[in-house]
Amino acid sequence: MSRLIKKILADKLSPEELKEVISGFDVIGDIAILKIPDKLLPKKHLIAETLLENVKSIRCVFRQVSPISGEYRLMELEHLAGEDRTYTEYRESGCRFYVDIAKVYFSPRLSGERLRIANLVKDNEVIVNMFAGVGTFSIIIAKKRKMTKHHAIDINPDAYQLILKNAFLNKVEDRVTAYLGDAGRIIEYQLSGCADRVLMPYPEIAIEYFPFAVKALKDEGGTIHVYLHVKSKPIKEVIDEVLPKLDFGKKFVLEDIGGRVVREVGPKIDQIVLDIKLKALKN
Ligand SMILES: C[S@@+](CC[C@H](N)C(=O)[O-])C[C@H]1O[C@@H](n2cnc3c(N)ncnc32)[C@H](O)[C@@H]1O
Missing domain, CATH: 3.40.50.150 (Vaccinia Virus protein VP39)
Structure with missing residues (x-):
């Protein structure tokens, strides 16, 4: 997936910016979660919309706003593009999991x-x-x-x-x-x-x-x-x-x-x- 994302964003970001976005990128089911460095915040909607348009399996894009914290180990999220929903189904090792990332x-x-x-x-x-x-x-x-x-x-x-x-x-x-x-x-x-x-x-x-x-x-x-x-x-x-x-x-x-x-x-x-x-x- 990260190779695909790299290709999609290659003409929107510099190689340095691309590296930072890719390292903080996760896909859980049909939800993408991005960590966007401060200097790239003006481009957050552009990045999110580009992902949504080009990766069929992604329906919702969120930005991780805070570090993971608290007893429940949760993060604050900002909705950037696509459906505004945090519930999804994720597959791993032949199993299916309902997850609510919020x-x-x-x-x-x-x-x-x-x-x-x-x-x-x-x-x-x-x-x-x-x-x-x-x-x-x-x-x-x-x-x-x-x-x-x-x-x-x-x-x-x-x-x-x-x-x-x-x-x-x-x-x-x-x-x-x-x-x-x-x-x-x-x-x-x-x-x-x-x-x-x-x-x-x-x-x-x-x-x-x-x-x-x-x-x-x-x-x-x-x-x-x-x-x-x-x-x-x-x-x-x-x-x-x-x-x-x-x-x-x-x-x-x-x-x-x-x-x-x-x-x-x-x-x-x-x-x-x-x-x-x-x-x-x-x-
Ligand atoms: C890092 S997550 C676990 C990750 C999980 N094992 C996985 O594979 O995705 C830590 C979990 O511990 C729970 N937790 C925190 N304190 C706890 C406690 N004292 N007893 C039981 N669960 C706790 C949190 O709600 C959180 O779901």
């Missing part, structure tokens, strides 16, 4: 990572997704691996409703249970000791909530996938820095740890994932 967090840039995790999962696993958004990780895994069970938690009522809808839409409602509330409290009261695998796809609070992920694991242990934003550096150095901050509790010890860069999220800042395997501490 009411819930969603990033298509995690698609590769969602598939990577789905490929690690084995039959009969129970998986807790602590920060589920619209249910993408849980539903993709449930669809791919029929013999798995999923607990998908989100504190945003709109995200919770969309997990329920998306589970039905993909016919995995028998395998995906949605929970509305704080992941820590829900694990504490309903999901302690149930999981083979825990997903923590919310970098800003992952370290603080790590003890709850540990609490969700079965007595024999399991794997926790922790997503973090860190200064770009070799993953070995990241692991050495983060490990002392992770509390494994009294029941578990580290069996294995690996990590990788998921994507670049800013100048010299990466989103990384640590795959942390814990096993029962034998007395």
